[in-house]
Amino acid sequence: PAFVAQSELAARLTFLRLLVNLFTDRLEVAHQQAIEWLERGERADALTVATVVSIAAIVEIERGELTKAQARMLRARSVIERSESAYGHAWVAILTACIEIGQARPNVADTVLGEARAKVVPVIGEDAGVVATLDFVHARALLDLGRASGASTLAARGLKSAARHGSLTSLEQGLV
Numbered sequence: 001p002a003f004v005a006q007s008e009l010a011a012r013l014t015f016l017r018l019l020v021n022l023f024t025d026r027l028e029v030a031h032q033q034a035i036e037w038l039e040r041g042e043r044a045d046a047l048t049v050a051t052v053v054s055i056a057a058i059v060e061i062e063r064g065e066l067t068k069a070q071a072r073m074l075r076a077r078s079v080i081e082r083s084e085s086a087y088g089h090a091w092v093a094i095l096t097a098c099i100e101i102g103q104a105r106p107n108v109a110d111t112v113l114g115e116a117r118a119k120v121v122p123v124i125g126e127d128a129g130v131v132a133t134l135d136f137v138h139a140r141a142l143l144d145l146g147r148a149s150g151a152s153t154l155a156a157r158g159l160k161s162a163a164r165h166g167s168l169t170s171l172e173q174g175l176v
Contacts, residue, residue, distance in 0.1 A: 011042050015052065022055050031059035046083035050076045054095055061098055070099050086123035090116055090130040097137050106144035113138040132158050 014037060021030035034056040042052075053076040060069035073096045080092045093116030097109035117134055124131065136158025142151035 011037075011044065014042075015044070015048060018052065018055060022058065027059045027062060030055055034059075046079050046081075047085045047088045050080040050083065050088055050092055053079065054091060057095055057099075061095070061102065064102075066099050066102050069095075070103070073099060086120040087128075087130050090120045090124075090128075090134050092116075094130075094134055094137050097141060101137070101140055101144065104144075106141040109141035110138070110145060113141060132160065 014033065018030055018033040018037065021027075021033060034052050037052050038056065042049075044052075053072050057069040057072040057076065060066070060072065073092065076092045077096065080088050083089070093112050097113050100106070100109035100112065113134055117131065117138070120128075120134075121131060135154040139151040139154035139158060142148075142154065
């Protein structure tokens with residue numbers, strides 16, 4: 001039991017270091033840590049696994065490795081379905097949509113984001129920061145679809161919290 005507790009603690013510390021590296025823009029380190037974490041087959045709850053997979057994908061999106069990132073987000077989507085985290089569902093949808101936009105499929109991004117919004121807003125509310133981020137990315141998809149008025153409304157909402165979006169990957173979508 002003491003060994004299990006120590007290994008669990010080590011896994012949690014690795015996860016926290018991974019998050020710190022992501023949010024301090026040490027993306028290559030975060031990516032390496034995420035890959036190692038996944039290769040070790042760490043056991044964790046669905047939200048944690050989806051988060052680690054998503055962190056690897058964020059770096060791959062930044063690198064322009066959209067096919068790799070897309071494969072990761074397929075995994076994240078299947079894992080997050082086992083979670084009750086509305087926040088996690090929203091972030092998986094946001095990153096998936098960023099990839100779809102990057103691959104010139106704004107119609108798919110529109111669908112993914114619309115479905116996610118319908119699922120998470122009843123749980124966390126309209127004013128949640130992650131909903132603003134979702135709307136910000138959705139604005140880009142709508143703009144790419146030629147729906148400028150809808151895009152403008154969502155972008156204005158997202159701009160209210162642009163400094164707190166948490167991911168440059170999502171922030172840049174609404175600023176384009």
